[in-house]
Amino acid sequence: MAENIVENKVSLPTGEGRGGATLFDKIWDAHVVSSKEGFPDILYIDTHFIHEVTSPQAFDGLRKRGLPVFRPKQTVATADHNVPTWDQHLPIKEELSRYQVDMLTRNCAEFGIELYGLGHPYQGIVHVIGPELGITRPGCTYVCGDSHTSTHGAFGAIAFGIGTSQVEQVMATQCLLQSRPKRMKIEVNGKLQKGVGAKDIILYIISQISAAGGTGYFVEYAGDTIRSLSMEGRMTICNMSIEMGARGGLIAPDETTINYVKGREFAPKGEEWDKAVAYWQTLYSDEDAVFDSVLSFKAEDIEPMVTYGTNPGMGIGVTQHVPNTVDVDPTEQTSYAKALNYMGLHDNDTLLGKAIDYVFIGSCTNSRIEDLRQVAQFLKGKKKAEGVEVWIVPGSKQVQEQAIREGLDQVFAAAGIPLREPGCSACLGMNEDKIPAGKYCVSTSNRNFEGRQGPNSRTILASPLTAAAAAVTGRIVDVRELLPEEELVG
Incomplete structure (x- = not known):
């Protein structure tokens, strides 16, 4: 896979002179290609994740229009939804599942996209492989035809799910028409009880604000409880942002983030690493940043959660x-x-x-x-x-x-x-x-x-x-x- 798979193609802010900006706004503004009042922004997408379920119609759309994938090296493909979890070396038994996985293989070969399919050492769930391979990084934009793309926001990135027609749009242009959502901050502070962790935190938050409580918002999670979580815990939190109706969720990067990314397969190396870290350290919401909504929760109030x-x-x-x-x-x-x-x-x-x-x-x-x-x-x-x-x-x-x-x-x-x-x-x-x-x-x-x-x-x-x-x-x-x-x- 090419080293520049998540390389930014836009100028990035220095983090200075942007008083009152949220982390979300800093990243969004750095990726706006064009903005006109009354219209959605044209947003540049650093990396496009695809899998076998929501990509076939998009590839067909490109074929009908005679278009290539605009930047195939910034597209990451894997098979995950339809794959069996036994005997992956054998043909898939379910006919529809086999057809969809085979179609992804053919489409990626035709359009020049590297595929992490069955048998590949990097194969896995799309929102697991991005972070573990160092493809997911702070300050970038990520989309996928999958609602739980918000997982990648744990790195201080803007990441969200898109529909099949939008998958085609990103394939054709590496950009997306997108209206800026409102900004919400959710703070969790305090010490968690024994046996309580990230999954309990997010289930608790959703139970308190409802499955529609975040509708129209992009959420930034903050507070000392959130900062105490590992990257894997933070990914669990951001993963379920969509379950409160939010467009996505993100957490400002810190030393935990940087240490996680360092040395991974596709993470920057050498001087590029130093430059990347210097930029990542500017990614935080300013002290006087204005959010449309702010919610606060106490970690001590959370016990092991179950849904009913x-x-x-x-x-x-x-x-x-x-x-x-x-x-x-x-x-x-x-x-x-x-x-x-x-x-x-x-x-x-x-x-x-x-x-x-x-x-x-x-x-x-x-x-x-x-x-x-x-x-x-x-x-x-x-x-x-x-x-x-x-x-x-x-x-x-x-x-x-x-x-x-x-x-x-x-x-x-x-x-x-x-x-x-x-x-x-x-x-x-x-x-x-x-x-x-x-x-x-x-x-x-x-x-x-x-x-x-x-x-x-x-x-x-x-x-x-x-x-x-x-x-x-x-x-x-x-x-x-x-x-x-x-x-x-x-």
């Missing part, structure tokens, strides 16, 4: 009870009752002790090496509960190989859980890993919509630690009660 309904905003602390329908906004009571009925739950139910059937640990939210290490640490010396199917799916070949080098696969195997091969897996019902109708799955993924993990399946979103606790007990438990006295952050 059919959108990520329907979440509660694991010791809390399902809200009563009469306490819900009257305009939402019908849909609320429908969601509870779908989930087989009732007003004032507790989820503590509820029997579950499946556990899925994976997805672009929680499939990185840190997640797997955490789960392995918890599972060591334990066995999965009888009658519970547990899927542990690494986010990439690199994560899979690292887990094997560290012996995590052996810990999982001793617990009765094989480590699968990388892919989106049971996050969504587009491959062989589907949850059967009526079954409950505790999932580390990002969406609990009706049928998301398979027709009539029932999804309970949770952190890797809470999912691991469900795997060994066969029910939903407060993981804090199963942890040793020393702190173990989820």
